Amino acid sequence: MGGWGRDKRQRRARWLWRRAGTLSAAFLVVACATQDSESAPGAGLNDANQLFSVGYRDIADIYIQEVPSIDLAVAGLSGLSSIDPAFKVSRDGGWILLDIGGDKAATLSVPARGDAEGWGNLTAAALDLSRRRSAELNTADPEQLYEVVFDGMLGKLDKFSRYSGREEARENRASRDGFGGIGVRIRLVDDGVRILSVMDHTPAKQSGLADDDIIVSIDGENTVGLSQREVVRRLRGPLHTRVVLGVKRVSAPAPLNIEVARAHIVPQTVRYERLGATAHIRVSGFNQNTARNLREAIKLASAEMGDELGGFILDLRGNPGGLLDQSVAVSDLFVTDGRIVSTHGRHPDSHQYFEAEPDDLAHAKPVVVLVNGNSASASEIVAAALQDSGRAVVVGSSSYGKGTVQTVLRLPNEGELTLTWARFHAPSGYALNGRGVMPDICTSPIAAGEQIEAAQIVEQVRSGRLPVAKALIHRDLTLEDEKGIEAFRASCPPAQGESGLELEVAQRLLEDPVLFARAIGGTVTSANQALATKAAQPKAQAH
Numbered sequence: 053m054g055g056w057g058r059d060k061r062q063r064r065a066r067w068l069w070r071r072a073g074t075l076s077a078a079f080l081v082v083a084c085a086t087q088d089s090e091s092a093p094g095a096g097l098n099d100a101n102q103l104f105s106v107g108y109r110d111i112a113d114i115y116i117q118e119v120p121s122i123d124l125a126v127a128g129l130s131g132l133s134s135i136d137p138a139f140k141v142s143r144d145g146g147w148i149l150l151d152i153g154g155d156k157a158a159t160l161s162v163p164a165r166g167d168a169e170g171w172g173n174l175t176a177a178a179l180d181l182s183r184r185r186s187a188e189l190n191t192a193d194p195e196q197l198y199e200v201v202f203d204g205m206l207g208k209l210d211k212f213s214r215y216s217g218r219e220e221a222r223e224n225r226a227s228r229d230g231f232g233g234i235g236v237r238i239r240l241v242d243d244g245v246r247i248l249s250v251m252d253h254t255p256a257k258q259s260g261l262a263d264d265d266i267i268v269s270i271d272g273e274n275t276v277g278l279s280q281r282e283v284v285r286r287l288r289g290p291l292h293t294r295v296v297l298g299v300k301r302v303s304a305p306a307p308l309n310i311e312v313a314r315a316h317i318v319p320q321t322v323r324y325e326r327l328g329a330t331a332h333i334r335v336s337g338f339n340q341n342t343a344r345n346l347r348e349a350i351k352l353a354s355a356e357m358g359d360e361l362g363g364f365i366l367d368l369r370g371n372p373g374g375l376l377d378q379s380v381a382v383s384d385l386f387v388t389d390g391r392i393v394s395t396h397g398r399h400p401d402s403h404q405y406f407e408a409e410p411d412d413l414a415h416a417k418p419v420v421v422l423v424n425g426n427s428a429s430a431s432e433i434v435a436a437a438l439q440d441s442g443r444a445v446v447v448g449s450s451s452y453g454k455g456t457v458q459t460v461l462r463l464p465n466e467g468e469l470t471l472t473w474a475r476f477h478a479p480s481g482y483a484l485n486g487r488g489v490m491p492d493i494c495t496s497p498i499a500a501g502e503q504i505e506a507a508q509i510v511e512q513v514r515s516g517r518l519p520v521a522k523a524l525i526h527r528d529l530t531l532e533d534e535k536g537i538e539a540f541r542a543s544c545p546p547a548q549g550e551s552g553l554e555l556e557v558a559q560r561l562l563e564d565p566v567l568f569a570r571a572i573g574g575t576v577t578s579a580n581q582a583l584a585t586k587a588a589q590p591k592a593q594a595h
Contacts, residue, residue: 099464099465100172100175100176100179100180100194100198101169101172101173101176102172102464103172103176103198103463103464103465104171104172104173104175104176104201105168105169105171105172105173106168106172106461106463106464107172107202107205107463107469108121108124108168108171108172108175109168109169109172110461110469110471111124111205111209111469111471112166112168113399114399114459114461114471114473115209115213115398115471115472115473116210116397116398116402116456116472116473116474116475117398118398119208119209120165121163121165121166121167121168121171122143122148122162123208124171124205124208125148125171125174125175125178125205126141126142126143126148127204127205127207127208128175128201128202128204128205129141129148129150129175129178129179129182129201129204130204131200131201131203131204131205131207132179132182132189132197132200132201134200135188135189135192135196135197135200136152136182136186136188136189138152138153138154138186139151139152139182139186139189140152141178146161146162147159147160147161147162148160148162148174148178150178150181150182152182152185152186155185157181157182157185158177158178158181158182160174160177160178161174162174175201179197179201183197195217195218195465195467198215198217198465198467199215199217202215202467202469203215206469209471209472210456210472212454212456212458212470212472213458213469213470213471213472214469214470215467215468215469215470216467216468216470217465217467218465218466218467220467221462221466221467221468222466224460224468226288227319227339228339228340228374228375229318229339229340230316230317230318230319230339230340231288231316231317232288232289232290232291232293232314232315232316232317233287233288233289233314233315233317234254234255234256234259234261234287234295234312234314234315234317235250235251235254235255235256235257235315235317236248236249236250236251236254236256236261236287237249237251238267238280238283238284238287240278240279240280240283241266242276243266243268243276243300244266244267244268244269244275244276244300245266245267245268245275245278245283246264246265246266246267247261247262247263247264247265247266247267248263249263250262250263251317251320252320254315254317255312255313255314255315256312259310259311259312260310261297261299261310261312262301264302265299265300265301266299266300266301267283267297267298267299268298268299268300268307269297269298269307270283270286270287270295270296270297270298271286271295271296272296272298273286288314289314290314291314291315291316292313292314292315293313293314294311294312294313294314295311295312295314296309296310296311296312297309297310297311297312318339318340318341319337319339320341320345321335321336321337321338321339321341321342321345321374322334322335322336322342322345322346322348322349323336323349324349324352324353326353326356326357327365327555327559328362328559328563329357329360329361329362329562329563330361330362330363330364330365330558330559330562330563331349331350331353331357331361331363331364331365332365332367332555333346333349333350333353333364333365333366333367334367334369335366335367335368335371335382335431336370336371337371337372337373337374338371338373338374338375338376338378338379338382338430338431339374339375339378340375340378342374342375342378342381342382343378343381343382343385346382346385347385347413350364350385350413350414351413354414354415361417362417362418362562362563363417363418363419363420363561363562363568364414364417364418364419364420364562365419365420365421365422365555365558365559365562366419366420366421366422366434366438366444367422367555368421368422368423368427368431368434368435369422369423369424369426369427369448369550369554370424370426370427370550371426371427371428371430371431372426372428372429372431373428373429373430373431373432373454374429374430375430376393376395376430376433376457376476378430379393379429379430379431379433379434380392380393380406380433382434383408383433383434383437383438384408384409384411385412385413385414386412386413386414386419386438386443386444387408387412387437387438387441387443388408388409388410388411388412389407389408389410389441390407390408390441390479391405391406391407391408391437391479392406392407392408392433392437392479393406393433393436393437393476393477393478393479394406394476394477395457395474395475395476395477396474396475396476396477397457397472397473397474397475398473399473399474402457402473402474403474404474408437408441418444418445418561418562418565418568418572419438419443419444419445420444420445420446420447420557420558420561420562420568421434421435421438421439421444421445421446421447422446422447422448422554422555422558423435423446423447423448423449423451423489423491424448424449424451424496424546424547424548424549424550424554425449425450425451425452425545425546425547425548426452426548427448427451427452427489428451428452428453428454429452429454429455429456431451432451432452432453432454432455432484432488432489433476433484435451435489436478436479436484436489437478437479439478439489439492439525440478440479440480440526441479442572442573444572445492445493445561445568445571445572446489446490446491446492446493447491447492447493447495447554447557447558447561448491448493448494448495448496448547448554449491449494449495449496449544449545449546449547450487450488450489450490450491450496450540450541450544450545450546451488451489451546452488452546453484453485453486453487453488453537453541454484454485455475455476455477455483455484455485455486455487455488456472456474456475456476456485457472457473457474457475457476458470458471458472458473459471459473478526480526481528482526482527482528482529483528483529483530483531485531486529486531486537487527487529487537487540487541488541488546490520490524490525490527490540490543490544491520491525491544492520492525492571492572493509493513493520493557493571494520494543494544495509495547495551495553495554495557496544496545496546496547497545503553504553505553506553506556506557506560509557510557510560510561510567513561513567513570513571514567514570516570520543520544522573524540524543527540
């Protein structure tokens with residue numbers, strides 16, 4: 053369903069997700085493009101009541117399965133033994149018992165089921181009492197105590213639910229939403245900080261900074277000996293403030309002083325390059341600008357190549373995911389109708405359906421999507437949507453199989469809880485979690501030493517023998533069917549790295565419209581044949 057119904061569902065989802073902060077599937081649903089301000093030092097233990105109460109409430113409200121609070125409390129408090137091995141926690145009926153070195157430290161009454169505030173108070177009280185009896189716990193930083201307790205609690209959940217402390221959460225928000233910075237990628241070197249790349253349309257680019265420049269000072273202070281974290285901290289800052297960089301450049305006889313005004317920077321996730329008559333577009337993640345940047349890349353390729361443009365390679369290899377709404381928007385650039393993805397969980401608002409709008413920015417040009425074993429979550433949504441809609445041929449190996457959506461909820465200490473709250477389903481209905489996306493054309497070796505060559509794959513496709521059967525691609529498997537999932541993924545084992553094979557196969561498919569039509573399972577029309585004949589003719593060259 054599209055139109056008003058879709059808008060209503062999305063507004064409702066955004067209301068919930070904005071209350072939570074942002075949503076992730078390593079991988080998020082909606083992100084607010086706000087500048088993250090510097091936080092005050094971490095909340096003291098007097099604020100632990102509120103912190104843990106919020107944590108218990110969020111898990112009870114959001115997590116995809118119901119988990120008894122007493123299990124969370126015991127697991128969370130047990131984490132304190134990583135700081136003081138003498139600490140032990142146990143449960144005795146309606147009581148939680150704390151023991152340090154064989155001496156009973158406290159006996160705490162269990163709150164009522166569903167009483168998030170009561171469980172938060174119990175956890176904070178247990179933490180306070182334990183600190184009074186343990187020198188190791190008493191000298192530990194409050195943030196360290198919060199971390200081990202939340203890590204223990206979330207250890208009872210799935211592997212994608214996690215806690216991020218204040219500093220880590222700030223970096224996470226910067227990756228999702230952007231930050232005040234200058235727009236460079238850097239690496240520490242012996243004589244300073246090397247600029248690996250300068251992002252387009254950023255203050256760094258506008259000020260004349262260039263790849264391979266060495267930053268030798270920041271606001272007059274030598275960069276030699278600074279850590280990567282400290283360099284990043286000094287380059288970032290409030291919007292519109294200025295930083296003066298001392299820069300050593302090979303072509304300059306002496307260091308340059310370059311002043312740069314900070315602006316809102318969102319990390320680039322889209323990179324385009326022309327490969328003959330093919331547009332190769334690599335998407336490394338999904339942040340709030342990914343769909344917009346991909347739109348620009350598609351337009352640039354179309355303008356640059358015109359009628360010569362044979363098609364697009366959407367390279368999602370190694371892409372760990374990102375924002376869910378961006379994966380939907382990216383899919384919608386190519387898919388003109390039907391479902392893109394649906395999500396389902398325990399919370400009523402987790403049942404969401406996302407439909408395509410009737411426009412195709414690529415103007416029906418052929419598309420090949422590349423995936424591997426590290427293509428996860430949001431990238432799997434895109435691959436499945438384009439595959440199921442018949443819009444693209446997927447080449448590579450089985451993808452990661454991370455078919456869950458995580459909500460990121462900000463905590464009172466400026467940390468974050470990332471909680472799994474839904475699973476997503478491909479347009480044809482199968483759940484991606486565990487199984488991943490099966491490519492149309494498998495390039496991973498089925499057994500050691502049996503790597504297939506591009507020419508063999510092309511010949512298979514040309515003769516109508518597709519390497520992967522359509523029935524296998526759309527097979528639905530339950531999470532409980534571990535043997536079935538294992539056998540399914542073994543038919544095209546997930547490859548962790550990249551090879552030139554995927555790219556070569558993709559180019560050959562896009563160079564031959566008849567071959568592409570066979571690969572996608574379509575009809576070889578006279579128009580396809582004419583295009584193939586034209587593509588085979590020698591190209592005129594300028595001398």
